[in-house]
Amino acid sequence: MVVDTELTPTSYIQHHLQNLTMPVGEGTFFTLHMDTLITSVFMGLLMVLLFWLATRKATAGVPGKWQAFVEILLEFVDKQARDTYQGTSKLVTPIAITLFFWILLMNMMKFIPADFIAKPLELLGVNYWKPVPTADVNATLGMSISVFFLMLFFGLRGKGLGGFTRDFLTTPFGKWMLPFNLILNIVEWVSKPISLAMRLFGNMFGGEIVFLLIWVLGGAGLLGLLGGATFGLGWMIFHILVVPLQAFIFMMLSIVYLSLSEESH
Amino acid sequence: MNLNLTLIAQALAFASLIWLIATFIWPPLLRAIEERQQKIAEGLAAADRAKADLAAADERADAEIQTARAKASEILDRAHAQANQILEKAKADAIAEGSRQKALAENEVTAMVQSARQDLRAQLGSLAVLGAEKIVKREIDAAAHRALIEELAGEI
Numbered sequence: 001m002v003v004d005t006e007l008t009p010t011s012y013i014q015h016h017l018q019n020l021t022m023p024v025g026e027g028t029f030f031t032l033h034m035d036t037l038i039t040s041v042f043m044g045l046l047m048v049l050l051f052w053l054a055t056r057k058a059t060a061g062v063p064g065k066w067q068a069f070v071e072i073l074l075e076f077v078d079k080q081a082r083d084t085y086q087g088t089s090k091l092v093t094p095i096a097i098t099l100f101f102w103i104l105l106m107n108m109m110k111f112i113p114a115d116f117i118a119k120p121l122e123l124l125g126v127n128y129w130k131p132v133p134t135a136d137v138n139a140t141l142g143m144s145i146s147v148f149f150l151m152l153f154f155g156l157r158g159k160g161l162g163g164f165t166r167d168f169l170t171t172p173f174g175k176w177m178l179p180f181n182l183i184l185n186i187v188e189w190v191s192k193p194i195s196l197a198m199r200l201f202g203n204m205f206g207g208e209i210v211f212l213l214i215w216v217l218g219g220a221g222l223l224g225l226l227g228g229a230t231f232g233l234g235w236m237i238f239h240i241l242v243v244p245l246q247a248f249i250f251m252m253l254s255i256v257y258l259s260l261s262e263e264s265h
Numbered sequence: 266m267n268l269n270l271t272l273i274a275q276a277l278a279f280a281s282l283i284w285l286i287a288t289f290i291w292p293p294l295l296r297a298i299e300e301r302q303q304k305i306a307e308g309l310a311a312a313d314r315a316k317a318d319l320a321a322a323d324e325r326a327d328a329e330i331q332t333a334r335a336k337a338s339e340i341l342d343r344a345h346a347q348a349n350q351i352l353e354k355a356k357a358d359a360i361a362e363g364s365r366q367k368a369l370a371e372n373e374v375t376a377m378v379q380s381a382r383q384d385l386r387a388q389l390g391s392l393a394v395l396g397a398e399k400i401v402k403r404e405i406d407a408a409a410h411r412a413l414i415e416e417l418a419g420e421i
Contacts, residue, residue: 024270028267029270030269031269031270032269033269037274037278040278048282048286048290051286052290055289055290058294060298060300061301063297063301067294071297074290078291093291095283097286098282102279133275136271137268139272141275142278143275143276145276
């Protein structure tokens with residue numbers, strides 16, 4: 001793709017919402033969004049690195065400043081997970097930690113104005129770069145589908161195949177309403193990961209569009225620059241709330257779903 | 266909204282991150298936290314124990330002081346009693362000695378009185394004889410006077 005010769009607000013926004021794609025096989029499915037992947041993997045590794053710096057020399061004695069900080073963060077998530085999840089799995093806390101802090105870091109890419117990243121990359125010959133991975137539905141669905149499989153795993157582990165199937169067929173209306181139970185449960189199970197993914201994606205994507213609109217305004221003369229700066233500041237302050245909130249919601253709902261799928265009805 | 270392989274790549278990245286967190290981050294940190302909790306709990310328990318020990322030691326010391334005080338006062342009482350006893354005895358001894366001395370002196374006095382009286386009696390006899398001789402020199406009835414004088418001497 002080539003950058004449009006004529007720069008209009010529409011083309012600007014569309015340009016910034018375009019992912020950097022790399023085909024890896026036949027068909028439209030076999031392409032990779034390189035920007036999403038690189039940013040998310042980078043953020044994930046950054047998260048692990050930052051935590052590892054604290055836990056590498058984790059001591060039961062007087063903790064260092066960074067260790068104390070990481071302990072506070074992780075204990076906060078751990079407390080949420082334990083309050084919500086009543087089962088026995090030790091994996092829930094790592095899942096919750098990964099979800100919350102990874103999504104938080106990915107969402108935080110929003111705080112960097114889109115062009116600060118896109119322009120230098122354009123000079124390097126990279127034409128498209130969507131900086132926020134969570135504004136890509138593939139990323140959010142990738143996580144929520146993983147959560148879906150974890151739900152299946154937890155359900156099977158907690159109830160066994162028989163118990164899981166029985167619960168799936170006989171609740172919530174009892175065994176005489178089996179078809180309705182089946183339909184309802186399928187809808188419930190499918191809607192959970194989709195709602196999870198769409199909520200995060202919608203929030204981030206919508207926020208991104210509003211940011212781009214503000215940056216368009218910022219390009220419209222001196223008055224526009226002032227207006228863009230003002231609105232940009234406001235929208236960013238708003239996102240200081242939205243970014244951790246969406247990460248928290250994704251984490252909490254995932255734990256709730258895991259907990260629900262494990263316990264018997 | 267074009268779904269593609271990114272989704273699966275993302276899922277794989279997610280799984281790897283969970284594995285990293287579950288292996289290298291959370292367990293060591295949790296271990297450190299739990300160890301510290303253990304330590305703090307032990308420290309608090311030790312402090313409680315030390316406090317209890319101190320209270321017990323205080324109590325023991327108090328009891329010790331109490332018994333010591335009781336013993337001391339007992340000793341003091343005994344000493345007082347002994348002193349009194351000694352004093353009593355000394356007093357009694359002194360009284361006995363005094364009365365003995367007094368009796369001795371009295372005996373001596375009576376003995377002296379007795380001897381003096383003897384002397385006096387003897388002297389009085391000769392004096393009476395002398396007086397009688399004087400009287401007799403102007404005698405009227407020597408025999409009659411002698412009877413009188415003897416009667417007189419017998420009265421002494």
